[in-house]
Amino acid sequence: MRRFTDALHSAWTSVIAHKLRSFLTVLGIVIGVAAVIALMAIGRGAEAEIISSIESLGANLVQIYPSSGFGPGGVRGGITQTLTIEDAEAIEQQIPNVAAVAPVISTSAQIIANGENTTASVTGTTPDYRAAYNLETTAGAFFSDYDYDRASKVAVLGSTVATDLFGDADPLGATIKVNGVITHVIGVLKEKGASFTSPDDSIYVPLTLVQQTTAQQRTAQGDYIVTLVALSLEDGDRSEETTKAITELLRTRHRLLPDADDDFRIMSTEEIAAQVSEAMGVMVIFLGSIAAISLLVGGIGVMNIMLVSVLERTREIGIRKALGAQERDIWVQFLIEAALLSFTGGLIGMAAGWGIADAVGYFVDEITPLVTPDIIVLAVSVSVGIGLFFGFYPAFQASRLNPIDALRAE
Numbered sequence: 001m002r003r004f005t006d007a008l009h010s011a012w013t014s015v016i017a018h019k020l021r022s023f024l025t026v027l028g029i030v031i032g033v034a035a036v037i038a039l040m041a042i043g044r045g046a047e048a049e050i051i052s053s054i055e056s057l058g059a060n061l062v063q064i065y066p067s068s069g070f071g072p073g074g075v076r077g078g079i080t081q082t083l084t085i086e087d088a089e090a091i092e093q094q095i096p097n098v099a100a101v102a103p104v105i106s107t108s109a110q111i112i113a114n115g116e117n118t119t120a121s122v123t124g125t126t127p128d129y130r131a132a133y134n135l136e137t138t139a140g141a142f143f144s145d146y147d148y149d150r151a152s153k154v155a156v157l158g159s160t161v162a163t164d165l166f167g168d169a170d171p172l173g174a175t176i177k178v179n180g181v182i183t184h185v186i187g188v189l190k191e192k193g194a195s196f197t198s199p200d201d202s203i204y205v206p207l208t209l210v211q212q213t214t215a216q217q218r219t220a221q222g223d224y225i226v227t228l229v230a231l232s233l234e235d236g237d238r239s240e241e242t243t244k245a246i247t248e249l250l251r252t253r254h255r256l257l258p259d260a261d262d263d264f265r266i267m268s269t270e271e272i273a274a275q276v277s278e279a280m281g282v283m284v285i286f287l288g289s290i291a292a293i294s295l296l297v298g299g300i301g302v303m304n305i306m307l308v309s310v311l312e313r314t315r316e317i318g319i320r321k322a323l324g325a326q327e328r329d330i331w332v333q334f335l336i337e338a339a340l341l342s343f344t345g346g347l348i349g350m351a352a353g354w355g356i357a358d359a360v361g362y363f364v365d366e367i368t369p370l371v372t373p374d375i376i377v378l379a380v381s382v383s384v385g386i387g388l389f390f391g392f393y394p395a396f397q398a399s400r401l402n403p404i405d406a407l408r409a410e
Helices: 002-017 019-055 085-094 128-132 145-150 159-166 207-213 236-253 269-312 314-322 327-363 373-399 403-408
Strands: 061-066 068-070 076-079 098-113 116-125 137-140 154-157 175-178 181-189 202-206 228-233 264-268
Touching: 019 269, 019 327, 019 373, 061 236, 085 098, 085 228, 085 236, 098 128, 098 159, 098 207, 116 128, 116 159, 116 207, 128 228, 145 207, 154 159, 159 181, 181 207, 202 207, 228 236, 236 264, 264 269, 269 327, 269 373, 327 373
Parallel strands: 116 202, 154 181
Antiparallel strands: 061 228, 061 264, 068 076, 098 116, 098 175, 098 228, 137 181, 154 202, 175 181
16 A cells, blocks of 8 residues: 555656646546547437437327338339328227327428418328327417318417417417418417427318318329328337237238238337437447547557656666666556546546536537436546556556666666
8 A cells, every 4th residue: 555655646746747748648638538528418418308309299109101112023112102091090990099090191381471471391180189299289279170070271380380470479360371271370389399290390280171272192092192190099008019900900901912011110109219219329429439539649648748757767767676666666656647647637528528518508408418427437437547558558668677777867
């Protein structure tokens, strides 16, 4: 213990004696650790925001999309538009554990109101859409079954669209033109913020109104093609069982051969969240790896300075060896000095990285960086590890010096 304490004191004395050199050496580690912590914290924060927005859609939400199919000669073609309103009705009537089904036709439209002109996504759907996507209104209400059956010219505005068109004014009861069709605003949705499928930038109208006012694609049998089918489950724990039943029903309705691929994709909220989490996890690791290059450069700087220190202190090493110091004592002294530099840089870098992450969160409302303990432990431990790794060779060189040759050095 005494030897270690003496070695630590000697290392600290050497660091203090060369303040500028030590500062420049530590600076490389500081930059590397700060970059790792800041980038990984921002990545984790972005991941959390996306996952939260997906989960806000509804824990039991399931979405069915058209999928890419095979063209002539087995060549994979583009998106096969085979989902229909009749498919949605069949799912609602024949599949248990389904609480609500909402076929959707999405399109982009020019919106004119209150002297303002904007372009927004128009979603034609059924009243069950509100329950499926867990939507709430801050004013008015979502359109009803009565509005749907009558193809009423009514619209529910997303919060961003309402602000763009009416500012701070109350839009309820106002008229807007959606691709030239006059509709009345009956509700405004609660703001959800930037999310996976944010409703803030959309306008919701009865699907029957879209069918009457715009040209719609149909199948060879004359069924209306929809963009997707959304449904909510009564029991989320039976999601896999329900998905399997829906798959069998749609394959039968679409007359697919046993060896043919599905011409649709079924995605639950949990599956989407898992895929996004996996992709974002890879991105966070990628960002951390890029930042780690700075740590590597800082480690090389530590090695360079330690080699210089060995050359400058050759005579000191010779005297210590002549007085009985062992190779291990010299080796430990220089290794501790390298670790001390890198550890100090790690602590300062941790504070700097945390501060950068907080600053990003302050100026960018959409992201709340997450500085988790594992990120801090990883960054600081890696910085110390790099200091030990790159300090090993200089320490080894110092410990192997011949005392006679060292004493002759000027």
